[in-house]
Amino acid sequence: MKNKVAKVLQIGAIILLCMSIIGAIAVSFKDVVKEKKSDYSWEDSSYETVKEFDFSVFFTSFVNSLISCSLIYAFGELIKVEDDKKALLEQIINKEN
Numbered sequence: 001m002k003n004k005v006a007k008v009l010q011i012g013a014i015i016l017l018c019m020s021i022i023g024a025i026a027v028s029f030k031d032v033v034k035e036k037k038s039d040y041s042w043e044d045s046s047y048e049t050v051k052e053f054d055f056s057v058f059f060t061s062f063v064n065s066l067i068s069c070s071l072i073y074a075f076g077e078l079i080k081v082e083d084d085k086k087a088l089l090e091q092i093i094n095k096e097n
Contacts, residue, residue: 003083009076013069020065028058 029051036046 003080006076006080006083009079010073013073013076016072017065017069020069021062024058024061024065027061028054030054030057 031049032052033047034050036048
């Protein structure tokens, strides 16, 4: 017997993990203001914004989403195991009668 709730939780956890990885990559880029180096000492220095990848933000977001999605997947697996156990108990009861 297939349990639809367990399958939805497991597939949802995988989809959520994929979306979380994309989101972690998007969040990890930050704007940094840097000074442009001029070739001449009499010129005023100017500033520019540069996008940099922050690995610590990516790693933190990735680990948080990985743990959350693992728990959701495990809950779906637990429902599936309990449903299988119920089906086996029903078979045992029907054989005895």
